[in-house]
Amino acid sequence: MGLNFQQGMLLWLLPLAALPIIIHLLNRLRYRSVQWAAMLFLLKATRSSTRRAKLRQILIMTFRVLVLLLFILALGRPKSGWGGWAFAGAPDTVIILLDRSASMEMEDPGSGTTRRELALKLISGAAEGYAGESKLVLIENVLRKPRSIQRAGQLHNFNLTTATDTAANIPAMMQAALDYMVETKTGRTEIWIASDLQESNWHPASPRWASLSSSMSALPQHVSVRVLSTAGDTPKNKALTFIEATRQGHSEDTRLVIDMSVTRDANAAESLPLTMHLNDGRVQKYIELEGQTSAFNQVLPLEDDSTSGWGYVHLPDDYNNHDNEIFFTYRRRQHQGSFILANNSTVARYMALAAAPAPKLLDQSATEVSPSMMAGMNTDEAAMLIWQAPIPSDKEEQSQLLDFIAEGGSVLCLPPGNPGTATLLGLRWGDTDVAPAGQPFTIERWDEREGPLANSSDGTPLELRNLAIKKRQAILDESVDTDAASYELAHFEADRKPFLAMRSHGKGRLYFLSSLPLRDWSSLSDGRVLVPMVQRMLYQGGERLSNTSVANSGEWDPGDENWVPLGKNEQKNPRWQAGVFQNGNQLVALNRPPEEDARETLSQERMMPLFGKVDVYSFSADPTDAKELEHEIWRLFLIAALLCMVTEGILITPPKPTTQAGRTS
Amino acid sequence: MADTPTTDFLDAEVIARLSRLQVHSRAPMIGTVSGMHRSPHRGSSVEFAEYRKYVPGDDIKNIDWRVFGRTDRFYMKEFEADTNLRCHLILDTSASMGFAGPGAEPKLSYARRMAATLAYILVHQGDAVGLQNFSSHVENELPPQHNAAHLKNLLDLMGTLEPKGETEIVTILHELAEKVRNRALIIVFSDFLTDPEELQECFQHLRYRKHDLVVFHLLDRSELEFKFDRPIRFTDMESNFNIVTDPVTLRDRYLDAMHQHLDRLKQGCVEHNIDYWRVVTDSGFEDVLADFLLARQT
Numbered sequence: 001m002g003l004n005f006q007q008g009m010l011l012w013l014l015p016l017a018a019l020p021i022i023i024h025l026l027n028r029l030r031y032r033s034v035q036w037a038a039m040l041f042l043l044k045a046t047r048s049s050t051r052r053a054k055l056r057q058i059l060i061m062t063f064r065v066l067v068l069l070l071f072i073l074a075l076g077r078p079k080s081g082w083g084g085w086a087f088a089g090a091p092d093t094v095i096i097l098l099d100r101s102a103s104m105e106m107e108d109p110g111s112g113t114t115r116r117e118l119a120l121k122l123i124s125g126a127a128e129g130y131a132g133e134s135k136l137v138l139i140e141n142v143l144r145k146p147r148s149i150q151r152a153g154q155l156h157n158f159n160l161t162t163a164t165d166t167a168a169n170i171p172a173m174m175q176a177a178l179d180y181m182v183e184t185k186t187g188r189t190e191i192w193i194a195s196d197l198q199e200s201n202w203h204p205a206s207p208r209w210a211s212l213s214s215s216m217s218a219l220p221q222h223v224s225v226r227v228l229s230t231a232g233d234t235p236k237n238k239a240l241t242f243i244e245a246t247r248q249g250h251s252e253d254t255r256l257v258i259d260m261s262v263t264r265d266a267n268a269a270e271s272l273p274l275t276m277h278l279n280d281g282r283v284q285k286y287i288e289l290e291g292q293t294s295a296f297n298q299v300l301p302l303e304d305d306s307t308s309g310w311g312y313v314h315l316p317d318d319y320n321n322h323d324n325e326i327f328f329t330y331r332r333r334q335h336q337g338s339f340i341l342a343n344n345s346t347v348a349r350y351m352a353l354a355a356a357p358a359p360k361l362l363d364q365s366a367t368e369v370s371p372s373m374m375a376g377m378n379t380d381e382a383a384m385l386i387w388q389a390p391i392p393s394d395k396e397e398q399s400q401l402l403d404f405i406a407e408g409g410s411v412l413c414l415p416p417g418n419p420g421t422a423t424l425l426g427l428r429w430g431d432t433d434v435a436p437a438g439q440p441f442t443i444e445r446w447d448e449r450e451g452p453l454a455n456s457s458d459g460t461p462l463e464l465r466n467l468a469i470k471k472r473q474a475i476l477d478e479s480v481d482t483d484a485a486s487y488e489l490a491h492f493e494a495d496r497k498p499f500l501a502m503r504s505h506g507k508g509r510l511y512f513l514s515s516l517p518l519r520d521w522s523s524l525s526d527g528r529v530l531v532p533m534v535q536r537m538l539y540q541g542g543e544r545l546s547n548t549s550v551a552n553s554g555e556w557d558p559g560d561e562n563w564v565p566l567g568k569n570e571q572k573n574p575r576w577q578a579g580v581f582q583n584g585n586q587l588v589a590l591n592r593p594p595e596e597d598a599r600e601t602l603s604q605e606r607m608m609p610l611f612g613k614v615d616v617y618s619f620s621a622d623p624t625d626a627k628e629l630e631h632e633i634w635r636l637f638l639i640a641a642l643l644c645m646v647t648e649g650i651l652i653t654p655p656k657p658t659t660q661a662g663r664t665s
Numbered sequence: 666m667a668d669t670p671t672t673d674f675l676d677a678e679v680i681a682r683l684s685r686l687q688v689h690s691r692a693p694m695i696g697t698v699s700g701m702h703r704s705p706h707r708g709s710s711v712e713f714a715e716y717r718k719y720v721p722g723d724d725i726k727n728i729d730w731r732v733f734g735r736t737d738r739f740y741m742k743e744f745e746a747d748t749n750l751r752c753h754l755i756l757d758t759s760a761s762m763g764f765a766g767p768g769a770e771p772k773l774s775y776a777r778r779m780a781a782t783l784a785y786i787l788v789h790q791g792d793a794v795g796l797q798n799f800s801s802h803v804e805n806e807l808p809p810q811h812n813a814a815h816l817k818n819l820l821d822l823m824g825t826l827e828p829k830g831e832t833e834i835v836t837i838l839h840e841l842a843e844k845v846r847n848r849a850l851i852i853v854f855s856d857f858l859t860d861p862e863e864l865q866e867c868f869q870h871l872r873y874r875k876h877d878l879v880v881f882h883l884l885d886r887s888e889l890e891f892k893f894d895r896p897i898r899f900t901d902m903e904s905n906f907n908i909v910t911d912p913v914t915l916r917d918r919y920l921d922a923m924h925q926h927l928d929r930l931k932q933g934c935v936e937h938n939i940d941y942w943r944v945v946t947d948s949g950f951e952d953v954l955a956d957f958l959l960a961r962q963t
Binding site for chain 1: 760761762763764772856858859885888893895896897898899900901902903904906907908909910911913914915917918919921922923926
């Protein structure tokens with residue numbers, strides 16, 4: 001509680017605040033003496049104004065001292081403690097949003113404390129100040145389920161505050177907090193967000209922020225947000241990111257190709273040992289790094305003709321040991337079948353070509369079926385369904401699609417052309433929109449890191465910028481379920497409406513694409529975007545047919561099944577920890593989501609407006625002095641100094657000259 | 666050997682220019698010899714005053730025989746009497762009259778130049794001039810005379826005057842009113858740093874004695890404006906009492922007190938028909954005197 005100073009040494013200048021008093025005393029000693037005749041008037045004036053003059057003099061002196069004092073304090077960059085808020089009284093409820101994503105495991109080089117540990121220490125210290133007065137509720141980024149905390153000290157020993165290999169979705173956590181406030185009528189509430197402000201976790205471009213802030217400011221109870229930023233200088237850390245592991249070759253020439261990348265802060269060329277574990281074997285190789293991100297692959301021969309297996313690759317320990325390992329599984333390539341259920345036969349033909357461009361070579365098949373025939377269709381051997389028809393309102397048809405996704409399949413919905421009210425996982429089709437002649441809709445930004453639009457393994461981006469969309473159908477997200485919010489993989493440049501949206505459900509994914517591969521709709525039919533996109537969706541959907549899979553930690557739901565970690569002799573929770581897990585003959589490799597390795601952090605200037613009219617305070621955590629939460633308040637001191645200066649200026653302004661009357665020669 | 670008194674304060678050029686003007690009394694004077702000022706008595710001047718009936722004992726040379734021829738009655742022809750005046754120059758030489766603002770002339774020095782010039786003009790128009798200087802008491806006194814030797818003595822005395830002591834102007838003026846019995850022109854030079862109510866009583870006393878009273882109120886520019894920008898120790902020139910204060914904070918109230926004093930003093934003078942002249946010592950004394958003399962011509 002109280003003030004701390006970032007430039008504490010400058011506080012040695014504080015005695016300078018006494019300068020006005022010293023100058024005043026010196027002046028008193030060095031008064032100019034004047035022989036005066038008209039003492040009669042002087043005495044009269046002194047008698048009537050001595051008290052006021054003294055008071056004025058004292059005020060002027062006080063303000064002068066204050067100006068210097070506040071100015072020196074502002075130079076010292078004061079930081080207000082969490083206690084500074086406590087003057088407002090304890091809130092009824094404190095909701096702690098804890099980001100325990102992998103990036104929060106970054107250690108401070110000086111103290112060795114991770115960002116998560118620091119956040120927990122500061123938050124529990126602050127929460128103890130409200131013990132017995134405020135109800136404490138924890139929402140962490142993996143389960144996003146509100147949990148009551150009896151004592152702030154519990155936070156340190158709670159399994160829901162331990163390290164994870166997941167990514168955080170801050171807007172989704174805010175939504176969970178909002179739902180909790182609405183459901184339980186929390187009274188005056190403070191939301192404490194502990195995060196390293198990683199931009200990929202905050203999704204600042206998401207339209208959800210606008211609805212969140214307006215909903216919160218519309219609540220009957222007062223809600224304020226305090227953001228504890230643990231972002232700081234990133235030490236020299238290296239992160240290993242998994243891209244893909246594919247089994248290639250036949251019979252005796254079987255090999256495993258692992259695509260991965262290393263992200264680091266340095267630019268200088270560097271050699272780094274890479275240790276690879278494959279089944280029971282171990283291989284170490286040196287890789288040469290150039291630039292901040294190096295994508296490369298490693299080829300490991302598969303000695304036996306095994307159909308599946310697993311392994312992991314790791315870098316030497318550094319400041320974040322949660323981003324040094326990747327896990328993988330592999331399997332023999334299996335037949336990838338897909339069903340095209342399209343009302344438009346041209347669309348069906350193009351999609352069939354995209355789903356099986358070389359059926360025999362790639363062991364793929366695409367079957368065109370009328371959407372009305374779906375009820376009697378056997379999808380057991382299919383990896384993907386492509387649906388170009390109105391969203392089925394029939395519950396049986398809907399559950400058939402949802403079950404397919406939940407089992408790991410991919411479903412791609414294409415615009416039916418007419419708007420509909422039926423939703424699938426909260427998504428539905430809106431109005432059709434035609435671009436002005438000669439000015440097609442274009443796509444500027446998309447998720448290049450992962451998903452069906454990700455860059456190729458050598459970093460080449462898909463040609464989305466060259467896509468010309470003449471006609472599109474709006475994708476509307478009406479989901480209320482915060483756990484499965486849609487994610488915009490690409491949006492249009494002009495109005496940021498989604499081009500491709502995705503929702504996870506169970507082990508699979510649902511995609512909504514806003515245009516069709518038809519000449520009057522778009523240039524998708526040239527295949528340069530459509531084919532790789534569909535192929536990746538198909539590959540993802542093939543997971544349901546395989547006994548091995550790769551997924552992102554935190555996004556994969558183990559359900560009630562008993563998944564046992566393989567490899568290292570340690571207990572791991574498949575809900576939020578990376579590793580290879582086995583359940584019977586099924587293997588799953590869980591990796592840290594690739595967006596966790598993104599270095600971009602959200603600046604204060606971009607973060608604060610996200611909360612709209614909700615009161616928000618930002619604090620920065622100092623790992624070297626983790627006594628309390630602090631935020632810089634030097635501006636307040638500077639403003640106060642200026643106000644004092646203005647007041648002093650008013651006080652010393654001489655009165656208006658009095659005009660003299662009388663007969664003078 | 667005593668220092669020879671200086672008469673530098675007498676400016677021959679100023680006198681030459683002002684001598685065309687005369688000092689006139691605004692009230693009848695009772696002088697000792699014939700002069701240029703009206704007397705309350707009938708006299709032998711050429712200016713006819715009135716007729717009155719002859720009574721035995723009257724000098725028959727004043728009987729108007731033309732009137733006797735027309736009316737067969739004796740009437741005495743009477744004429745105005747012109748006389749000289751006696752002027753008392755009253756000079757305040759208390760310590761406060763030694764005050765001078767930055768670059769300005771001390772009030773006493775200024776008053777001395779005015780008084781000397783007036784004395785010269787009065788003597789040369791045949792009037793008697795006396796001088797009295799005072800602080801807490803009358804220090805020097807020269808009774809009015811009208812000869813050149815007296816003028817020299819008067820100017821010599823003026824040259825020796827130094828500001829010192831406290832002011833007791835009220836007592837001094839009351840004493841003067843009692844002492845000077847015949848009507849006279851009394852010119853007072855002072856900064857009048859005393860209670861205006863008491864001063865008014867003095868003035869009333871002097872007017873009661875039918876004196877023509879002229880008041881030159883001398884002020885320094887710095888006293889009027891009171892412009893100081895830092896705390897100052899003010900020491901009273903008469904009592905050595907001192908006070909440390911910030912003039913900036915006091916200025917308004919100082920000016921209020923001063924203007925109140927000036928207004929009351931002026932108002933008192935107007936009420937008692939006293940010729941009041943406020944003089945700031947940075948103005949040319951020749952102009953002040955010229956204004957004064959011109960105002961007296963009518």
